[in-house]
Amino acid sequence: MKRRLFLIVVLLFLQGCSSVPALWGAKPFPAEKLSSLFEATPTFTPTAVASSTPSPTAVATATPSPTATATTFFVAPTFAFTPTPAPSLASIKRVIIVSFDGLRADAVEAAPMVNLIGMMKTGAYSLTAQTINYAVMLSAHASMLSGMCQSKHGVDWDVPAYYKGYSKGVDIFDLAHAAGLKTVMIVNKEKMRQLAEPATTDVYQLVYGVEAAIMRTAIEQIPLGFNLMFIHFGSPDTRGHKYGWMSGSQFQALRDGDATLGVLLAALDQYGIRDSTLIIVTADHGGHERGHVGTVIQDLLIPWVAYGPGIQPKQLTSPVSVMDTAATAAFALGLSLPREWDGYPVYEAFGLPVAAQHDKDLKICK
Numbered sequence: 001m002k003r004r005l006f007l008i009v010v011l012l013f014l015q016g017c018s019s020v021p022a023l024w025g026a027k028p029f030p031a032e033k034l035s036s037l038f039e040a041t042p043t044f045t046p047t048a049v050a051s052s053t054p055s056p057t058a059v060a061t062a063t064p065s066p067t068a069t070a071t072t073f074f075v076a077p078t079f080a081f082t083p084t085p086a087p088s089l090a091s092i093k094r095v096i097i098v099s100f101d102g103l104r105a106d107a108v109e110a111a112p113m114v115n116l117i118g119m120m121k122t123g124a125y126s127l128t129a130q131t132i133n134y135a136v137m138l139s140a141h142a143s144m145l146s147g148m149c150q151s152k153h154g155v156d157w158d159v160p161a162y163y164k165g166y167s168k169g170v171d172i173f174d175l176a177h178a179a180g181l182k183t184v185m186i187v188n189k190e191k192m193r194q195l196a197e198p199a200t201t202d203v204y205q206l207v208y209g210v211e212a213a214i215m216r217t218a219i220e221q222i223p224l225g226f227n228l229m230f231i232h233f234g235s236p237d238t239r240g241h242k243y244g245w246m247s248g249s250q251f252q253a254l255r256d257g258d259a260t261l262g263v264l265l266a267a268l269d270q271y272g273i274r275d276s277t278l279i280i281v282t283a284d285h286g287g288h289e290r291g292h293v294g295t296v297i298q299d300l301l302i303p304w305v306a307y308g309p310g311i312q313p314k315q316l317t318s319p320v321s322v323m324d325t326a327a328t329a330a331f332a333l334g335l336s337l338p339r340e341w342d343g344y345p346v347y348e349a350f351g352l353p354v355a356a357q358h359d360k361d362l363k364i365c366k
């Protein structure tokens with residue numbers, strides 16, 4: 001009897017033992033432990049936030065491989081430090097530069113360019129930005145896109161002159177393309193081909209049509225993907241030469257171009273990329289009467305508007321040069337600035353400490 005009882009006890013014990021591993025699968029997970037699992041979820045949230053907080057890795061992934069830039073270019077030694085990008089700045093995946101040919105600063109309100117004014121209200125802007133002293137289309141655009149004075153990029157002509165080659169030195173297209181970023185140029189004048197070598201512009205389209213056609217061509221590139229896009233509107237300059245700067249005809253051209261800015265913003269919304277796209281709107285030069293050779297300040301004063309992630313809504317107090325356009329685009333894309341560039345990123349637009357800026361009088365290229 002005692003022996004049978006002993007066997008039963010042993011059997012029960014063994015059954016108990018064999019059921020031990022089954023505890024994890026068969027028995028429901030204790031409620032308090034389940035809730036602790038859910039409570040654990042928030043610990044992932046800070047990680048996600050932390051990854052969007054600027055860290056060298058976060059910036060590096062948004063941009064070129066470090067080897068592509070670090071070995072080729074140098075950060076200008078005048079930069080006392082590298083500002084830590086704000087989270088929203090780190091989310092910039094692409095930059096669009098829009099140039100209104102011949103848009104002088106005070107024409108923005110006079111036209112009026114209502115979309116651009118709206119972008120100024122929620123963006124950072126200057127209406128006292130200046131172009132280079134030789135205020136002509138090709139030379140000034142070369143400075144805008146190369147970040148350099150004319151003496152360095154060498155574009156001292158303003159007509160198609162292909163035997164003269166291309167803008168010299170490292171421009172923003174060189175920089176972005178070398179880093180594996182996709183570059184696009186949509187232009188309205190043939191001579192602009194000389195601003196960047198064909199090998200560095202993945203897409204180059206010359207559109208002779210009106211502003212809406214130019215913007216339509218640009219927007220067609222959005223679903224194909226890009227990191228740097230330059231869009232050029234030529235009509236304000238053409239109308240200025242024909243009918244005069246600040247004429248009704250020029251204002252109409254400016255309003256036509258301005259209307260397409262609204263179309264661009266709607267397209268960015270449609271593709272869900274407005275919050276990762278920095279837009280810079282500026283000009284190559286201003287003008288007066290029927291020309292713009294740089295003899296009066298109205299030829300030199302241009303608007304400079306930055307709109308997008310990380311941009312602080314404000315009127316800029318630091319002096320802005322047309323050459324800062326390339327530098328700001330490079331900075332936003334996480335690219336190291338070539339040492340020879342004369343432009344600086346407009347740090348103030350991002351609410352960052354101004355590490356380096358021009359003299360008040362913007363006499364950079366003399």
Ligand SMILES: [Zn+2]
Binds near residue numbers: 238
């Ligand atoms: Zn002109």
